[in-house]
Amino acid sequence: MDNSLRILTVSHGHPDFNAGGAEIASYRLHEALKADGHASVYFARHGETDLIHGGTPFGGTGRPGEVLFYSTMPDWFRFSQPDKARVWRDFREFLSKQKPQVVHFHHYFQLGLELISEVRNFDPSIKIVVTLHEYMAICNNEGQMVKRVDDAKPTAQPMLCHESSPSSCSRCFANKTPQDFFLRKQFIQSHFDVVDQFIAPSHFLAKRYIDWGIKESRVTVIENLLDTEDESKQVNAEKGTIEKAIDTNDRLNLAFFGQINRFKGIDVLLKAMRLLSKQDREKINLSINGSGLEHQSQHFQQLVKKHFAALNGSVSLRGRYTSEELPSMMAATDWVIVPSVWWENSPVVILEAKKYGVPVICSDIGGMAEKITHGETGRHFSARREESLAEQILWALNNRAEQRVYASRISNSYSGRDPYHQHLELYQSLLRENDNAAVSHIHLAHSA
Template structure:
């Protein structure tokens, strides 16, 4: 049944290269492929012409929303609250039957209530890509102390210890406010069971939150790159920041004996390195220089280049030091028949079966990752064994259908 839909994201992949933005845009394109009368609304930091709230990109179906939120504690709009009137007018004009919202970050969490006030009969679906509502530390569920320990649950006093400038009462009210805004959502989509469990523990009704993986576009896979006796090619693909584990990866490589290093070739493809804090940049740059015979830093890539990158490597490594939810690169690697080396926590451990579709190593442990590299080098047949176990991840049409089944469409 064809329907009129609106897909909302916190960024357009034309300007923002994150996995959430890409997942939202791919879903929008799938809606069009399914025959829906679909529109894509993406928040942008680009200055509008003449102070307009909206502008279009590429065509009239892709709309940029020139807004932000000013309160990063509540995800609330303050200075730009007047734009909700323009947003309400746009909703009235489009009058979608279903709104698939892929985020509220930088958009303003009050958006949920505005949507239902303007369109009380609309089906409102919210995909949760991380743990922002649960954790004030950028949704990472990681402690703010020097060791940046993993956090296993939220609580007013626990959160106050991470952010002593906010009282336990502040965190109590924060949770109440966010849950009041979530009240308006008809259905939550969790791309991993791990994330679903965290949100149920936090207070989301288990009957309203469904696990549906981010669908993947169909790709033509070329035969896997042969592993020679001399070299194994491994790629890191994704954002570069202190929680993605680049330092763990480089530390692990430094631990390897020179003979083992010579058998590895590591490609790093990622954006946002230059926007990180100087101490992090200095540490990584120093390690890259020391490991220049093993590692190459390629910088950012465009989505259409991903297939070519994956077709030239043997393994993908995802060494993140936080829980992750469902890194797009894991599904993309599996789509191309590549086994994945992952930290043994969160959505990463859920998506990759150890010794079946990839390998686990102890999260945050360079020693464990170095041991994993040695295991790969000592058994050159391991890659082909795991490749034979890989099945295609959920496709975009399958994801589209599962999400609509969750909301009875």
């Protein structure tokens, strides 16, 4: 009997266009499934008008097993597909061609929640899996669960939000009423209702969604997949060279990886650096790897540039990087810093730090606190507080020998290929439910 599965992996973007965490995680999973002999199709939404073929939303990337789907969504409030024919005609047509056994949504954003329901409408036996990548269904503020900052007060640090409710959400958005938020939640939950299993990459995120109203039994915690098979081998081979790199460096190398925006706490990090004495600062080399500053508010850009000027010599801004560059960049790093001022879920940078065996200094909240154990695989500081982060940087500076101990511990905590097997097990167990249902139908027929 053929054990290979027909899987449809749906993503709101393709890593070719936008290398966000969810896009990368979904693409890796698709690649791993293919490598393992399963018939996986990667269904990625895009908004590139240049790539549209006349009269169809579909297109290709040139690689087998991948399909592009043009869709835009002007209304980000309730994630509804504005063009319903995309759902009942085009997406349905695709389902009838591919005939998947499992459809795994990595997002509904820019696609429309209706796609999820359409799978159920098309064929009730198809298993539907949805990975929750941030808190978008719960929070209209880009799914960050932080209070929205008044535009008139750009200097204010956004406050963390612990729970959504129609009235508290409407206070963040002056143009939306509590009733609007009530309808938003009802609409999202109605479409979520057909999902067989939700996947949360962190326990913290799972808890937030359970509090919001998803039944606990419907959420499974599985870490994002980072590795294809080949890469794991490569990492093991490279381990030796990474250690050598650390030996030859006399400065403490700190690094930030990721988008530069206010949620990622880059200002907290820069302020912490400024709190250090000049002598200490001279023993540190901080590199900021990432882009996106130009898309931030004028005020935020000025703030960051001001800090850069003051930290001249100890901070370098490196810009965007490719995944090929990452191993050597990680190899040159003693500590990765994750200073986010929002909860995070399962940051890709922490996963990568684990993979390359680099210990982490991070905020003590949400997904970061969950993925890094203080005193074991990294150091926690009080989120959003620069003096607390400065203290931890100082600790790393004064305890340089500890770095190796932490590095080996974090390396051991890496989940590697486990997430792939957990996903596969989940798919298979869901499909077994179908078989069981079919069997019980047969039994009923016999007894009748």
